[in-house]
Amino acid sequence: MKIIAVAASAALLLAPTTSLAQKNGAKPDFTLEPNYGSVRLETGFTPDPWTKSILAGGSIPASAARSGCEGSVSAAPDLQLDFEAGTLDLTIKAMASEDTTLLVKTPGGQWLCDDDSGGGLNPMVTISAPSDGRYDIWVGTYNDDMVQSTLQISELGGSDSSDAGAPNTDLEPNFGSVRLRSGFTPDPHVKSILAGGSIPASSAKSGCEGKVSAAADYQVFFEPGSMDLTFLVEASEDTTLLINTPNGRWYCDDDSGGGVNPKVLITNPQSGRYDVWVGTYGDDMVQSTLKVSELE
Numbered sequence: 001m002k003i004i005a006v007a008a009s010a011a012l013l014l015a016p017t018t019s020l021a022q023k024n025g026a027k028p029d030f031t032l033e034p035n036y037g038s039v040r041l042e043t044g045f046t047p048d049p050w051t052k053s054i055l056a057g058g059s060i061p062a063s064a065a066r067s068g069c070e071g072s073v074s075a076a077p078d079l080q081l082d083f084e085a086g087t088l089d090l091t092i093k094a095m096a097s098e099d100t101t102l103l104v105k106t107p108g109g110q111w112l113c114d115d116d117s118g119g120g121l122n123p124m125v126t127i128s129a130p131s132d133g134r135y136d137i138w139v140g141t142y143n144d145d146m147v148q149s150t151l152q153i154s155e156l157g158g159s160d161s162s163d164a165g166a167p168n169t170d171l172e173p174n175f176g177s178v179r180l181r182s183g184f185t186p187d188p189h190v191k192s193i194l195a196g197g198s199i200p201a202s203s204a205k206s207g208c209e210g211k212v213s214a215a216a217d218y219q220v221f222f223e224p225g226s227m228d229l230t231f232l233v234e235a236s237e238d239t240t241l242l243i244n245t246p247n248g249r250w251y252c253d254d255d256s257g258g259g260v261n262p263k264v265l266i267t268n269p270q271s272g273r274y275d276v277w278v279g280t281y282g283d284d285m286v287q288s289t290l291k292v293s294e295l296e
Contacts, residue, residue: 026064026075027064027065028062028065028074028075028077028103028138029076030077030136032076033076034076034077034078034080034136035055035074035077035079036052036053036054036078037080038079038080038081038082039052039082039153040081040082040083041081041082041084042084042086043084043085043087043088043155044155045155047166047168047199047214048155049093049153049198050153050154051150051151051153051174051197051213051215052079052150052151052174052215054079054094054139054148054151055146055147056096056100056146056148056149057072057073057140057143057147058073058074059074060073061073062103062113065103065105065113066112066113068113069101069103069111069113070101070113070142071100071103071115071141072141072143072144073101073103073138074138077105077137077138078137078138078139079137079151080134080135080136080137081134081136081137082133083133083134084132085130086155088156089127089129089155090130090135090153090155091124091126091127092124092125092127092135092137092152093118093123093151093154094118094139094151095122095149095150095196095283095284095285096147096148096149097147097148097284097285097287098121098145098147099115099121099141099142100139100140100149101113101114101115101139101140102114102124102139103137103138103139103140104125104127104135104136104138105135106127106130106133107131107135108131112127120284123139137151139151148194148287149285150174150194150213166214167199167201167203167212167213167216167277168214168215169244169275171215171216172215173217173218173219173275174193174213174215174216174217175191175192175193175217175218176218176219177219177221178191178219178221178292179221179223180220180222180223181222181223181225182223182224182226182227182294183225187293187294187295188291188295190289190290190291191289191290191292192287192289193217193218193278193287193290194217194286194287195233195235195239195278195280195286195288196280196284196285196286197212197213197277197279198211198283199211199213201240201242201277201279204244204252205250205251205252208240208242208252209240209252209254209279209281210239210240210254210279210281211279211280211281212240212242212277212278212279216244216275216276216277217276217278218275218276218290219275219276220274221272221274222269222271222272222273222274224268224271225294227294228267228268228269229266229269229274229293229294230263230291230292230296231263231266231291231292232257232261232263232291232293233257233261233263233278233288233289233290233291234261234288234289235288235289236287237260237280237284238255238260238280239260239261239279239280239288240252240253240254240279240280241253241262241263241264241276241277241278241279242277242278243264243274243275244275245266245269245274246274247270247272251264251266265296278290
């Protein structure tokens with residue numbers, strides 16, 4: 001598959017496609033309210049990359065915005081970025097366990113798109129000498145299915161190195177939060193998590209394995225009783241677990257849950273917020289199930 005545009009000056013096109021939605025005049029509409037809100041970033045922002053969980057896909061061909069762009073997207077942008085540029089390039093990348101595409105409208109009105117430039121099946125658009133202003137971003141798929149993905153925005157080229165930042169407890173969690181108190185039912189509490197990211201878990205605690213996103217995947221606000229608290233992840237591939245407790249202590253694990261599943265047992269848990277990351281060993285995002293229990 002071909003790169004359509006990976007810089008503001010790129011102009012490589014593929015043959016256009018046609019669908020019923022396109023024939024009916026439906027096209028990506030940057031005037032609509034973005035599905036996942038907006039963010040304002042200025043050059044030098046931290047952590048870098050900035051990340052956001054996005055449910056990719058839609059029913060409108062990306063080619064309705066620019067001939068040759070791949071995949072199907074929603075009518076509204078998935079994210080609106082208000083960016084104050086510096087001297088660095090701006091990189092926008094999506095990571096998912098399935099094939100996704102990117103569509104970006106720049107402040108100057110140019111449409112950019114990409115399929116696989118981010119490695120594997122991950123799309124990436126790099127904008128040289130970016131302008132100040134609003135960037136409308138869509139994450140697409142190749143069929144009608146919606147795919148959980150993580151959008152990354154970076155001035156460091158989408159680097160997966162340890163210089164890319166560190167897990168940040170101040171960021172909004174990718175998959176929301178829950179309040180539990182001792183004796184909660186059902187036990188275990190379960191949550192689907194798309195595991196992985198670009199930041200080494202070891203940047204939070206030396207010796208921790210795997211790569212995670214900047215933002216926590218999930219937050220658990222817990223009111224304890226007399227029982228211990230267990231976090232367990234189940235997935236078809238190898239995952240890792242990173243947790244920050246209410247007193248700021250970091251826990252991590254790789255395979256204590258059996259097989260390649262990670263598990264963290266917290267004895268005499270404190271009342272407060274537990275930030276939870278689920279990591280992977282490569283660049284791929286992995287669908288997993290997080291379980292929180294007092295009975296494990």
